[in-house]
Amino acid sequence: MTEHTAIIHDIGYRHYEGPRLGRGSAARALTLHSLRGVFGLGRTTRAKIIPFLLVAIMVLPAVVSIAVMALAKQPGIPYYSYAVAMQAVLAIFLASQAPYLVAPDLRYRVLPLYLSRPVTVLDYVGAKLVAMTTALFLLLAVPLTVMYVGELLVDLPGPPRTHDYIASVVSTLLIALLLASIGLALASFTPRRGLGVASVIAFYLFTSAVSGVFYAVLVSTGREAAAGWTMLISPFFLVDSVQVALFGTPPANSGGYPAGPWPALILLAVIALALTALISRYRKAASS
Amino acid sequence: MNTVVADITYRAMLGRKRILLLVLLPLALVAVAGLLRLIGGPSEGTAVMLMKSFAVGTILPLLGLVAGTGVIAPEIEDGTIMHLLSKPISRPVITFTKFVVAASLMAVFAALPTFLAAYVLIQTESGIAFGFALGALLAGIAYAAVFLLLGVLTRHAVTIGVIYALIWEGLVGGYVPGARTFSIQQWAQSIADQVSTSAFFKADVSIGFAIPAIVVVTVAALLFAGQRLRSLSLTGEE
Numbered sequence: 001m002t003e004h005t006a007i008i009h010d011i012g013y014r015h016y017e018g019p020r021l022g023r024g025s026a027a028r029a030l031t032l033h034s035l036r037g038v039f040g041l042g043r044t045t046r047a048k049i050i051p052f053l054l055v056a057i058m059v060l061p062a063v064v065s066i067a068v069m070a071l072a073k074q075p076g077i078p079y080y081s082y083a084v085a086m087q088a089v090l091a092i093f094l095a096s097q098a099p100y101l102v103a104p105d106l107r108y109r110v111l112p113l114y115l116s117r118p119v120t121v122l123d124y125v126g127a128k129l130v131a132m133t134t135a136l137f138l139l140l141a142v143p144l145t146v147m148y149v150g151e152l153l154v155d156l157p158g159p160p161r162t163h164d165y166i167a168s169v170v171s172t173l174l175i176a177l178l179l180a181s182i183g184l185a186l187a188s189f190t191p192r193r194g195l196g197v198a199s200v201i202a203f204y205l206f207t208s209a210v211s212g213v214f215y216a217v218l219v220s221t222g223r224e225a226a227a228g229w230t231m232l233i234s235p236f237f238l239v240d241s242v243q244v245a246l247f248g249t250p251p252a253n254s255g256g257y258p259a260g261p262w263p264a265l266i267l268l269a270v271i272a273l274a275l276t277a278l279i280s281r282y283r284k285a286a287s288s
Numbered sequence: 289m290n291t292v293v294a295d296i297t298y299r300a301m302l303g304r305k306r307i308l309l310l311v312l313l314p315l316a317l318v319a320v321a322g323l324l325r326l327i328g329g330p331s332e333g334t335a336v337m338l339m340k341s342f343a344v345g346t347i348l349p350l351l352g353l354v355a356g357t358g359v360i361a362p363e364i365e366d367g368t369i370m371h372l373l374s375k376p377i378s379r380p381v382i383t384f385t386k387f388v389v390a391a392s393l394m395a396v397f398a399a400l401p402t403f404l405a406a407y408v409l410i411q412t413e414s415g416i417a418f419g420f421a422l423g424a425l426l427a428g429i430a431y432a433a434v435f436l437l438l439g440v441l442t443r444h445a446v447t448i449g450v451i452y453a454l455i456w457e458g459l460v461g462g463y464v465p466g467a468r469t470f471s472i473q474q475w476a477q478s479i480a481d482q483v484s485t486s487a488f489f490k491a492d493v494s495i496g497f498a499i500p501a502i503v504v505v506t507v508a509a510l511l512f513a514g515q516r517l518r519s520l521s522l523t524g525e526e
Contacts, residue, residue: 050447057455088454096447190305194361195354197446201454202309202350209346210320213338217328 023118027127030119034131038097047100054093055139058086062143066150076151079144079161079168080240080249083175086140087236090179091204093139094132098183099196101128107191111285121286125279132180133173140172167247175239178267181274182235188281208234219255228258232266242267290377290385297359297389309354310393314401317347321405332416335409336488339420343402344476348424349431349453352472355393356435357445359386364520365443373520380514387436387510394428419483420476427476430502433509434472440513440520468492475502 033042039055040048065076083090105111114124148165186203187196211233218227231237231253241257242264243249251257301307321338328334360383363369372382402424406417438445457471468474474491478498481491491498 046444050444050451088459092447092450092454095450096444192305192362192365194357194365194446195306195309197450198309198350198354198357201353201446201450202313205346205350205454206313206316209342210316213320213324213342214327216337217324217334220333221328 023120023123026117026119027123030114030124030127031130034101034128035134037100038131038135050096051093054089054096055142057089058139059143059146061086062147062150065147066154069151069154069156073156075156075161076147078250079147079164080171080243080247081252082144082147082168083140083172084236084240084252087204087208090136090140090175090236091201094136094179094183095197095200095204097135098132098180098200099187099190099193101132102184102188103191103193103196106188106285111282115286121282122279125282128184129180129275129278132184133176136176136179137172140176141169144168144172163247164249167243167249170246171239171243174242174267175236178235178239178271178274181271181278185274185278185281188278188285204235208236211237215253215255224255225258227255231255231257232263235270238263238267238270289388290381293372293377293382293385294389297386300362301355301358301389301393306354306358310351310397313347313350314397317343317401317405318408321408325409332410332414332486333488335406335413335416336486338409339402339406339416339480340477340489343405343420344424344427344473344480345458348398348402348428348476349449349457349473351394351398352428352431352435353446353449353453355390355397356432357439357449359390359439360436361439361443361445364439369520373517379517380511383436383440383510383514383517387433387513390432390436391429394432395425398428399425414486415484416480416486416489419480422483423476423479426479426499426502427472430472430475430506430509433506433513437509437513437516440516465492469497470501472502472505474498 036042039051061077061082068074069076077085105114111124115121119127144165148160148162151160182203183200186199190196190199211230214230214233215227218224218230232241237253237257240252244251244257245259245261245263257263301310320342324334324338360369363372373379399421403417403421406420410416412418435445435449438449442448453473456467457473460467461471461474469492471493474493475498477489478491478493478495481489482495
């Protein structure tokens with residue numbers, strides 16, 4: 001037998017002895033990291049191009065509107081229909097960024113690594129949801145705010161449209177929450193980013209095309225009441241109908257929406273459904 | 289054309305979740321046509337609107353995206369394209385084979401349901417069903433080639449394709465008439481207009497431009513994709 005000469009060297013490894021910040025801090029860090037990632041911050045230059053291009057497209061009409069207000073002394077683009085007018089840009093932003101938030105972690109199966117820390121499944125899903133909602137909120141609220149500040153500075157004759165501005169910011173929050181929950185739920189069902197982008201954009205295009213086609217056909221056959229309901233299929237018009245009910249702003253479509261609490265209830269039901277799907281998807285992913 | 293590559297690509301396209309989108313979208317198109325027939329009765333104007341804004345305006349670009357990028361982009365993304373590229377098969381043959389797969393999927397999942405949807409609404413009246421099916425077929429082939437090229441060029445192929453279809457063909461094409469000349473959707477409508485005799489429908493782009501444009505775009509995209517695949521770099525983007 002040879003003599004055992006193996007020894008354990010002290011390579012100077014030290015334990016972490018600083019403060020442990022716990023679950024809340026971990027969830028907040030994950031939220032901030034996800035929010036930065038949505039805009040491509042902390043990622044490669046190529047990852048920044050698309051989000052910032054879309055941000056620029058979103059702000060452009062607001063800047064044009066300020067110029068119109070300053071030069072022509074006329075009220076610019078209305079606040080309450082900004083989201084509906086820019087819906088394609090919002091949908092592309094959601095479709096391109098929601099899969100980034102959920103797909104890589106599912107694809108490389110790193111979820112157990114997150115969950116081995118104090119973060120729970122709900123914290124993880126919540127962080128992703130808050131990040132996407134905040135990103136969409138900023139994307140829409142920044143141009144609105146820029147336009148409002150511009151309007152105050154230009155000082156048009158007549159009172160500023162403060163009520164419209166507040167109404168549109170509140171419904172921006174609703175639209176951000178609705179889009180984020182639907183987008184993340186759809187994107188989380190495939191670990192492939194490309195397919196996730198395609199599914200989210202398919203959802204948007206499909207719902208808006210269906211609502212548009214049925215609206216046109218029902219109006220042309222003289223059934224305006226039913227036509228109002230079909231508009232609610234599109235997520236953007238659904239939130240607009242809630243805004244009309246809450247704040248009395250003019251509807252972004254020509255025909256108006258069904259009255260009463262139904263649009264708001266449908267909105268809540270859709271958000272609840274999407275969140276349930278998202279959470280159950282992650283419970284399954286966490287247990288496998 | 290390499291049958292083994294085609295076989296593998298078909299299996300990848302039809303065996304995963306991708307098939308769900310490929311099947312659900314055309315099914316939804318036919319279902320919407322059926323519902324419209326129930327509520328509005330068969331009408332030529334409705335059929336033309338459904339075909340223009342839904343079949344050619346929504347479903348066709350979406351399926352083009354799923355099929356065109358789906359045949360090659362996932363393999364590039366996870367690096368398994370290396371196994372294919374290291375075989376003694378010329379790269380243009382690989383792209384051509386993948387294009388044939390995508391184009392055949394477009395014929396089955398885009399052109400055929402377009403015909404069915406129009407047929408459900410108004411049968412073969414005024415040649416609308418035939419016209420739009422032919423338009424969807426040819427434009428679907430062009431979409432397949434262009435999105436396949438995008439899949440080779442960039443890892444954000446689907447996003448860029450969506451931006452093209454929504455912003456350029458949808459938003460810009462809606463306001464700027466000149467932009468419609470360079471829109472694959474509009475070429476599909478030109479072909480449909482040529483075949484159909486419907487009074488409800490007038491295409492913006494002449495057929496004399498649309499057909500050569502489809503051929504040129506398809507061939508150029510395929511040649512360029514084949515060239516790009518010869519010097520493909522697999523270094524990660526993120």
